[in-house]
Amino acid sequence: MNLMQDMSRKDVHAPDQDWWRGAVIYQIYPRSFQDSNGDGIGDLSGIIHRLDHVASLGVDAIWISPFFRSPMLDFGYDVSDYRDVDPMFGSLGDFDALIARAHELGIKVLIDLVLSHSSDQHAWFQESRQSRENARADWYVWADAKPDGTPPNNWLSIFGGSAWEWDGERMQYYLHNFLTSQPDLNLHNPDVQDALLDVARFWLERGVDGFRLDTINFYFHDKELRDNPALDPDQRNATIAPEVNPYNWQDHLYDKNQPENLAFLKRFRAVLDEFSAVAVGEVGDAQRGQEIQAAYTSGNDKVQMCYSFDFLSGVSPTADRVGGVLREFEAGVGDGWACWAFSNHDVIRHATRWQLSDAAYRTYAALLLSLRGSVCLYQGEELGLSEAYVAYEDLQDPYGIRFWPKFKGRDGCRTPMPWVADNRNAGFSDGKPWLPIAMEHVARAVSVQNAQPDAMLDFYRAMIAFRGRYPALAKGDFTLIRAEEGVVIFTRSHDGQRLLCAFNLSDAGQDIALPDGNWTLCEDAPFATPDAQHIGPWQALFAHEET
Template identity: 75%
Template structure:
């Protein structure tokens, strides 16, 4: 029965504009999800085929990494046509079918929108580069060389070397914060802003429910092109390749994080607000000021709905003290803003390997992630307990890894294809040789091996997502940190008169836990073995406890 059709028009159910708050979002890296046309690369039709797996997890939405036309030098993050699907992934018709199927399954769809830069193959750049007086001459960031021919300033590229590349056509340098084939757009130009807003509208009109905005704090640069100062070595805490990349030696005061960004984000928000329930999550790439920027970008109701947080994407071991520090900083800083937490994604070593987690620890940290205040991103394969795959130098695809091998092996190890079945060398991903090899050790964790087993990692994730959805405090509630020491993290989540006590033992030894004052009952629906006896709890190794305290709603005031 279609409820929307069966109700009189004036009684239709209005979309929940706040659906994103506390949502669980599943990230799909399309190249590695499912190949449907036997070319060794995942595609949109493959995603459609596997969407039931995602829906059965119980998540609220999917985020699809870029599928636009692209030369694929940075695997889709170098866009050459924002309004079309790269033939590698299918067609616009395939995308429309994906939207329809996802919505049938109750899944919202977010797409990865890359607005800070394009591919150097984009027609805009070809025109901009052709002369200094063409209609798009100011659509990218151009600057004259210094008198000695060197770049305009000391800004560095995340992928290594100077952030400036010389163009003999214009006899000027252009800015690229990433690959030299990814020139930065000049958002100080109002025409560029209008075009980017038009692109966002194009996809919203096709039915997407919002965007994950790539490198959101890179949109604007300092127009005076001032040099960045050196960064104190003690503050070098970047999440990607900190040990090999001198990008981490600068304090990035002028090449990103500019105040003009806020007005543009307000324009993007105003556009999204024209649609029933569209949302956006911004990726803030900044090791030193990330949390402050998140708070600024998500404050009020006129900018980004939420920001993608990097605090748990770093290599820093997530001890109880470290988790407590992040929670404390977040609660003190975020105000009325909102974070989107993740442990893994397509840019970092999978957290099972990064933190050297055994099976029980992986499940415990998943429960911790899904109990934090904010929204949640799960990266494909995380629900299977996948580890980082080893990819030999000969098989590397990532230009970042090729540049800094062997100290930094790049991002291919977290991007290998998902194993769907165990009795196939390609894990059921493709009949052809995959673009990256399927890790042999991943086959034993294939979906077919875990499907229907409540005791599997996949079964645990399904149970934990369902548990999160069963408690409003976990979705939209406040948080009070109770303990973050001696291997135990404990906090209270509260919402509308309901309180939920959450405790996590991050160690391999039993830990006693004292509950806050009040009458608590254990929720036995959580997928853990901890038992409360006579009001006392001893957490077994890598186990969690959830206790409920109800208050009288009528007297809550």
């Protein structure tokens, strides 16, 4: 049967201030979602046009990747004006209309704030580089060269090479953890903090419900500019391009993850609380992500939730691997809160990264939507999209252009959404798309799957609806029972309800023993589970107990 849900309005201003706890958040990469004016680039009006699709999934919120004014050298993550919409995406009026329509549909709106760095075309940096004495001279991270003219220390850029760029105006180096055109802001300066908090207030006053905070652990650097130590080769487990980028050869003790960030996050939380808003932080650290996640989300006085890269890596999520991540999380995060994700705009889509069949893809989706924490879904994930191949001549991502062919960049997960199958651009644009449409995606277009019983899209709608019917899945406690030999079993408990969740992550049927309790199979789960003691290959079993 088709499980397209009734898009009845939810009250977006409902009294549940804890709505974020267990929320399902849908990430929109605006360049690739829907083009409304034929220039081949998605825009805010396009998002409005497609919000009915998002609402049909039953998600709680959307996260919109950056749409601010920008030279677009890193596609919006290099901001030149934090308080305006880049004309390629529309106008502030379009943004206001988007907020209004999302709220009509009962969807919260989170926007992507990039606070660790700006574009070198931002007025703040243009002033800062003019001299060492001007009003914003200390708004960015400047340092003198060593006596031999080389950079101040050994810090490396994520995009390759030194994290320091020489500036002939000031005759100093400035820090850039990313592109040379993305200078790092100096948050040790209280004036910089105040300016960034004012940016947050600007968007909160326009009606946003919160933020996704890009590279949240990069906000502060070591004031002494100490060299990072080398990292043992066995620990080089970074998510993006670990095989080609020497960034992964350092233990990043001093260029990020600084203790001063905790005080700033408390200031940021105070602003959020003025508006009953929320924030989810991106923790970009391969070695200590869960430790940082715990520090940033504990105590109810910093950000509400963070996501690390535990399930965004290429490591196959076997039952043992899943169990290891969950045990570490439960032991270390305490009263903190996770936001789990399998895919986003920076990593190879997980259908390809983990080489999943459709059956395996469904089972992992059910697992994701059953974990303790909130969930981020990336546009197209609900369609089961694979990573697209993008030829070198079509590449846009500077990361891929630099490290081709060993690392092909992030364009393969950023190709346009396929909306309809009977259109050469899959309904995304009337013009030439900024990235080519993946032909293999057309067969999975929204229009195709809306007409197919038991399509992947139906499954996602059904699984999200199932999660919504059981508060234990969204907000409940977590107890891991088994994670080995292809089987993961845990319970979720909340307000007199106990839910058993069991997943067979293998190609063979598995016999299981249910823990003690008066269990009743959940017949409304989107899996066939005729036997409570056996799970078929790539199947899940859910049972409930009222206590």
